[in-house]
Amino acid sequence: MTLEINGIVAGYGGEPVLHGIDLAVGVGELVAVLGASGSGKTTLLRVVAGLHRPDAGTVHLGGDDVTGLAPERRRVGLVPQEGALFAHLTVARNIGFGLVPPGLARLRRPAGARASARARVEEMLELVGLTDKADRMPHQLSGGERRRVALARALAPRPQVVLLDEPFSALDSGLREQVRGEVVEALRAAGGTAVLITHDRREALSVSDRVAVLHAGRLEQTAEPRELYAGPATARVAGFVGDAALLPATAAGDRVRTVLGPALRRPGVTPDGSVLAVLRPEQLRITDADGPEGRPGTVERVEFVGDALLVTAQPDGGPAVRVRAEPGAGWRAGDRCRLYTDGPVHVVPVP
Structure with a gap:
């Protein structure tokens, strides 16, 4: 599914943080939004997810304008920085959380729907390599395993776009590279369209199809990693990407x-x-x-x-x-x- 961000202006209390952002993400493409702290990365992610209403501009998913839609109606999967797993639920139940309706509606689901949800959870467990840990609790997992569970939970409802908000930042350098590779491999296998928010230039250059450099709420350049590194548009981009x-x-x-x-x-x-x-x-x-x-x-x-x-x-x-x-x-x-x-x-x- 395509994602198109057109002329997004957004901020807090009347002060704009984003100034006319334009960005297009193709079907199955992984685009990294690279920027320093305070550049507006998280605000952009929140606008796409429907968690923050922009002051101007539009967000389109698959050609449909979703700017005014609530988050739950956008079919956007979010992988937050810390994973944010439910501590009282097993791995399998964390992954399946978004597949079942809340409250009494959960009990009234037909047997076929429950079987379909279980099959989807099993599919996601296999995708992220955690089939043998379905009954574990989050505190029994390593940091890397928790990140993979968070990705599986985001992918389970078959979202149109997956947003990853610096999901590897809390991991040590050696584990970060391993988990990053596993998560990106799972995303590729699922054929997902994804946006990775990061401040790590090596991360952005190594895993993405294209990199969008964000500075002070403005996109300075969007290009494939090799072109961005070899042919930066400005001195600031040149120094930031390497x-x-x-x-x-x-x-x-x-x-x-x-x-x-x-x-x-x-x-x-x-x-x-x-x-x-x-x-x-x-x-x-x-x-x-x-x-x-x-x-x-x-x-x-x-x-x-x-x-x-x-x-x-x-x-x-x-x-x-x-x-x-x-x-x-x-x-x-x-x-x-x-x-x-x-x-x-x-x-x-x-x-």
């Missing part, structure tokens, strides 16, 4: 010149003249001080990150840059070196 040195540069035609020397310019729409060159650590090279290429400089700091060294070095007459070097390289603070770029350089307008 480590980057932003060097003053002059662009002319297919060439760009920085303090590190001339280089090919990555194709783009930025006009000629004064620009900023976006240099990722993997685009830079560092060699011995007597090497034939590059600009002389001095190593300021070296960080060992397991599979590489991150070397911070300052070219003579320019700002410091970070270079990704081989883990066995012997660079030390104070070493003289030479620095140069490798491959086409992307440029953005000067703010």
Whole structure:
């Protein structure tokens, strides 16, 4: 099911938090909304879920305008940050909670409806790999298992769209990657259309089909992860989605010149003249001080990150840059070196 957000303006007490948000999510697509705290991510999620009425704009699901519909009529599944499982219900009953009517209507359901609900719960248990834990209570599960139960509960009523509100933020880094992979795999298997709210750039880039960068209530850029990383539209996006040195540069035609020397310019729409060159650590090279290429400089700091060294070095007459070097390289603070770029350089307008 498609999701279309058009011109959404929303806020609290007359102060807008979102300023004209436009975003489209295709059938079966996973789009990550990436932004820092206070950027408006949660407000956007609440508008889509029907928990917050926008001041202007519309929300369409499958072509139908649902802006004025109550949350329970939208068929939107929500996976909150903490999972929010019912502590007094088993895993199976948590998953099946949204499949049964409340109160006395639950007791009056025909046998066929009850059997259908049980089959759907079993299907969801298998999907998230928790068939053997159907009778466990939430406190008997690991953090990752609770996240999978929350996803299964959101998927059980067959929602049109699933919204995930930073569901992995409370997990430690190792477990976060594992659970994230399991949850995304389950979403893909279910063919769900999904929106992931996150402040973690690695998370956004690694699991989504497209990433929408939100800043101060405005969408700055929406693109596929590789394009967003390689071709950010602004200096702010460049720094937010990855480590980057932003060097003053002059662009002319297919060439760009920085303090590190001339280089090919990555194709783009930025006009000629004064620009900023976006240099990722993997685009830079560092060699011995007597090497034939590059600009002389001095190593300021070296960080060992397991599979590489991150070397911070300052070219003579320019700002410091970070270079990704081989883990066995012997660079030390104070070493003289030479620095140069490798491959086409992307440029953005000067703010």
